[in-house]
Amino acid sequence: MAKSVLLVGVGGQGTILASKLLTTGLLEAGYEVKMSEIHGMSQRGGSVSSQVRYGEEVFSPVIELGGADILVSFELMEAMRWIEYLKPDGQIIVNNYKIPPMPVVMGECEYPEDIPERLCALAQTTIVDAAAIANDLGNPRVMNVVLLGTIIKAMGLTQIDWERIITQNVKPAFVDINIEAIKAGMNAVN
Amino acid sequence: MRTLMTGDEAIARGAYEAGVVFAAAYPGTPSTEILENLAHYPEIYSEWSPNEKVALEGAIGASIAGGRAIASMKHVGLNVAADPLFTFAYTGVNGGTVIITADEPGQYSSQNEQDNRNYAKAAKIPMLEPSDSQECLDMTKLAFDISEQFDTPVLIRMTTRVCHSKSPVITGERPEVTLKPYERKGNKYVCVPAVAKKLRVNIESRTAKLKEFSEKCIYNKAEYNAESNIGVISSGISYYYAKEVFGSGVSHLKLAMTWPLPLDLIKDFCDRMEKIYIIEENDPYLEEAVRALGFKPLGKDIFPPYDEMTPDTIRKSLFGETLPTISADTEVVINRPPTLCAGCPHRGFFYEIAKRKNVMISGDIGCYTLGMAPPYNAMDSTICMGASLSIGHGAQRVFDMTDRGTRVVSVLGDSTFFHTGMNSLLNVAYNQSNTINVILDNRITGMTGHQDNPGSGYTASGESAPMIKIEDVAKAFGFRNIRVVNPNDLQQVSDVLDELLALDEPSVLITRWPCALKKFSPEDKMEFAGAYTDKFAVDQDTCIGCKLCMKAGCPALSFDTKAKKAAISRTQCLGCSVCAQVCPKDAIKKEVRQNG
Ligand SMILES: Cc1ncc(C[n+]2csc(CCOP(=O)(O)OP(=O)(O)O)c2C)c(N)n1
Numbered sequence: 001m002a003k004s005v006l007l008v009g010v011g012g013q014g015t016i017l018a019s020k021l022l023t024t025g026l027l028e029a030g031y032e033v034k035m036s037e038i039h040g041m042s043q044r045g046g047s048v049s050s051q052v053r054y055g056e057e058v059f060s061p062v063i064e065l066g067g068a069d070i071l072v073s074f075e076l077m078e079a080m081r082w083i084e085y086l087k088p089d090g091q092i093i094v095n096n097y098k099i100p101p102m103p104v105v106m107g108e109c110e111y112p113e114d115i116p117e118r119l120c121a122l123a124q125t126t127i128v129d130a131a132a133i134a135n136d137l138g139n140p141r142v143m144n145v146v147l148l149g150t151i152i153k154a155m156g157l158t159q160i161d162w163e164r165i166i167t168q169n170v171k172p173a174f175v176d177i178n179i180e181a182i183k184a185g186m187n188a189v190n
Numbered sequence: 191m192r193t194l195m196t197g198d199e200a201i202a203r204g205a206y207e208a209g210v211v212f213a214a215a216y217p218g219t220p221s222t223e224i225l226e227n228l229a230h231y232p233e234i235y236s237e238w239s240p241n242e243k244v245a246l247e248g249a250i251g252a253s254i255a256g257g258r259a260i261a262s263m264k265h266v267g268l269n270v271a272a273d274p275l276f277t278f279a280y281t282g283v284n285g286g287t288v289i290i291t292a293d294e295p296g297q298y299s300s301q302n303e304q305d306n307r308n309y310a311k312a313a314k315i316p317m318l319e320p321s322d323s324q325e326c327l328d329m330t331k332l333a334f335d336i337s338e339q340f341d342t343p344v345l346i347r348m349t350t351r352v353c354h355s356k357s358p359v360i361t362g363e364r365p366e367v368t369l370k371p372y373e374r375k376g377n378k379y380v381c382v383p384a385v386a387k388k389l390r391v392n393i394e395s396r397t398a399k400l401k402e403f404s405e406k407c408i409y410n411k412a413e414y415n416a417e418s419n420i421g422v423i424s425s426g427i428s429y430y431y432a433k434e435v436f437g438s439g440v441s442h443l444k445l446a447m448t449w450p451l452p453l454d455l456i457k458d459f460c461d462r463m464e465k466i467y468i469i470e471e472n473d474p475y476l477e478e479a480v481r482a483l484g485f486k487p488l489g490k491d492i493f494p495p496y497d498e499m500t501p502d503t504i505r506k507s508l509f510g511e512t513l514p515t516i517s518a519d520t521e522v523v524i525n526r527p528p529t530l531c532a533g534c535p536h537r538g539f540f541y542e543i544a545k546r547k548n549v550m551i552s553g554d555i556g557c558y559t560l561g562m563a564p565p566y567n568a569m570d571s572t573i574c575m576g577a578s579l580s581i582g583h584g585a586q587r588v589f590d591m592t593d594r595g596t597r598v599v600s601v602l603g604d605s606t607f608f609h610t611g612m613n614s615l616l617n618v619a620y621n622q623s624n625t626i627n628v629i630l631d632n633r634i635t636g637m638t639g640h641q642d643n644p645g646s647g648y649t650a651s652g653e654s655a656p657m658i659k660i661e662d663v664a665k666a667f668g669f670r671n672i673r674v675v676n677p678n679d680l681q682q683v684s685d686v687l688d689e690l691l692a693l694d695e696p697s698v699l700i701t702r703w704p705c706a707l708k709k710f711s712p713e714d715k716m717e718f719a720g721a722y723t724d725k726f727a728v729d730q731d732t733c734i735g736c737k738l739c740m741k742a743g744c745p746a747l748s749f750d751t752k753a754k755k756a757a758i759s760r761t762q763c764l765g766c767s768v769c770a771q772v773c774p775k776d777a778i779k780k781e782v783r784q785n786g
Contacts, residue, residue: 066513107749
């Protein structure tokens with residue numbers, strides 16, 4: 001059976017780089033891999049998803065409702081938006097990070113405060129402070145690679161040589177901090 | 191070596207390996223990345239054309255001259271290119287020619303959903319439908335061979351999920367390329383009636399040969415399961431969706447050459463089945479062919495004729511339910527509608543035009559279509575690219591028949607102006623409707639991710655090019671009232687609108703400021719010195735919480751409902767100053783830059 005990893009977030013959060021590194025690693029480890037992303041209009045501050053499927057044989061590149069083994073959300077409310085795509089016994093990793101949508105920004109409604117509690121009541125949920133971890137490492141932008149680290153740990157993919165994948169795929173100046181970020185992410189999940 | 195590629199990248203790679211020498215396109219999701227990738231191969235001459243018709247015509251010229259050529263476009267782009275397409279089907283090719291149509295079931299970034307398999311049938315042009323990236327590469331190469339072997343252009347139909355999904359690809363090499371000799375052949379390429387009538391007859395024998403080819407084409411394949419009498423017929427990405435739901439417990443007929451269809455193969459497959467399902471996105475294209483063979487398949491009577499046929503949709507149609515899901519109260523989830531970016535130069539224009547009464551705003555397609563959304567709500571129509579100026583013209587003529595005094599302000603972007611807006615502006619110049627024709631010139635094709643265009647000063651491969659000035663075009667058309675303003679200066683925008691609305695003859699208004707996300711060229715840096723270097727902040731003591739700044743609709747602004755104060759996100763602010771001009775209390779101020 002193919003495994004399905006659903007990465008969701010808000011345009012600009014770096015889900016694309018995270019899924020690129022993930023799929024590169026999976027391919028090198030010998031899996032069949034398919035990945036689907038929607039570009040275009042949805043990128044202008046909208047909700048975005050990267051869908052990664054891997055295994056011995058993969059048919060659809062798209063994850064269906066109730067089909068994801070893991071839902072990794074780079075933003076709190078996005079986890080709620082996509083939760084119907086998770087298998088009932090699937091797990092959630094959610095970044096403890098809010099990006100207020102336009103209606104909230106405009107002061108028309110309020111960002112719900114209880115999303116972590118709601119998620120925990122619905123599925124096995126790990127809340128990760130990826131922004132804080134990235135800040136401690138010295139670059140808030142590696143938040144996405146911290147979250148990649150959590151996926152790797154949660155999906156049991158730690159045996160793949162991620163340091164090499166990072167070295168080969170990110171700019172030399174950012175290799176070290178990204179390696180630290182991926183490790184910090186792995187350590188953030190049990 | 192196996193690498194992961196999107197379908198778009200794989201099409202480009204396939205064209206490279208097929209020895210293509212000429213590539214032309216106009217951007218459009220989900221096809222844009224095909225030309226972006228082609229432009230990376232120095233062996234291929236690649237260009238952004240002003241529109242899809244021009245792109246296809248360039249490819250036709252390259253083919254006649256003896257080179258292999260490719261033109262790529264989104265589904266609606268093929269409507270624009272349909273005129274040359276239908277007659278190119280008659281002439282056939284010299285160098286092999288392939289046209290990519292990227293359809294959008296689900297309309298993620300499109301104004302409509304249309305099934306361009308119908309074009310293959312209507313124009314009598316062979317069509318291939320790849321399902322994954324390896325097939326994109328392989329079928330592109332095959333398409334060029336078919337094109338030359340049968341003397342016909344070939345269509346490849348992609349869909350969003352094929353274009354933008356990644357799957358493993360094994361690449362090959364580019365052969366030594368030799369151009370075909372060129373000869374004048376009036377009886378092949380000059381479609382006067384006498385020639386075209388003969389060519390029309392030839393199409394019939396070509397089609398018969400193509401059908402024979404389709405029957406044997408290795409990509410049209412039946413996978414039989416002797417244990418089952420259920421058969422599933424699909425093409426493109428739908429094949430993988432069907433496999434996901436039905437697995438290998440049934441027989442599958444995967445069709446890849448979908449015009450002309452391998453009807454004998456289909457008949458043979460259907461003859462062995464008790465029950466036939468047809469899984470296809472959008473129109474009942476395969477279904478109608480199967481019905482015409484006398485079978486009674488289950489198709490659009492149970493599956494929807496719109497949107498994507500993802501596995502959950504198939505399951506719901508078949509079994510009444512999807513896989514089990516977590517049922518959550520998703521009412522807490524707030525929408526994230528797309529918005530004009532912080533610093534977007536379209537904001538100033540829409541902020542001002544939104545305040546005008548008794549105007550019809552004839553809109554167009556681009557980032558600026560977001561002017562239709564709150565807080566501006568400033569758009570009355572959007573149909574297709576370039577249409578704003580001509581729809582505005584027609585509307586103004588009818589408004590003039592009433593005594594309401596309604597004025598039309600038509601609005602489109604620079605790339606859209608060069609695409610087909612120019613023709614429409616010519617009509618305004620010729621037939622003199624009393625319209626205000628606004629071109630929001632942000633010096634780039636923004637919506638589709640920053641492709642160069644005739645006004646940007648650069649080519650697809652990044653070389654410098656003549657910069658075509660919109661005001662010069664308008665001048666050449668004979669407009670007497672042409673104004674150029676900085677859209678970030680609200681007073682200037684307001685004054686010019688007053689002036690032009692008071693005229694009783696047509697006018698052209700160009701708002702010029704580069705896109706906030708644009709990578710500035712050296713010329714931009716000179717022309718727009720200092721752009722996007724400031725930061726603004728709200729002085730919390732002066733802010734009276736009136737929320738007027740929120741009417742600017744900038745994502746960098748937020749309003750704290752408890753403290754009743756506005757705030758600006760420093761990281762998001764790009765210093766356009768529009769909100770500062772809106773504030774009635776001067777509470778929004780430019781940060782004083784530190785010396786040093
Ligand atoms: C016939 C056709 N071709 C391509 C597209 C895709 N498309 C939508 S908007 C757009 C670009 C608009 O650019 P511009 O007019 O410069 O406005 P901007 O987005 O920069 O504001 C394109 C290429 C389309 N919708 N229709």
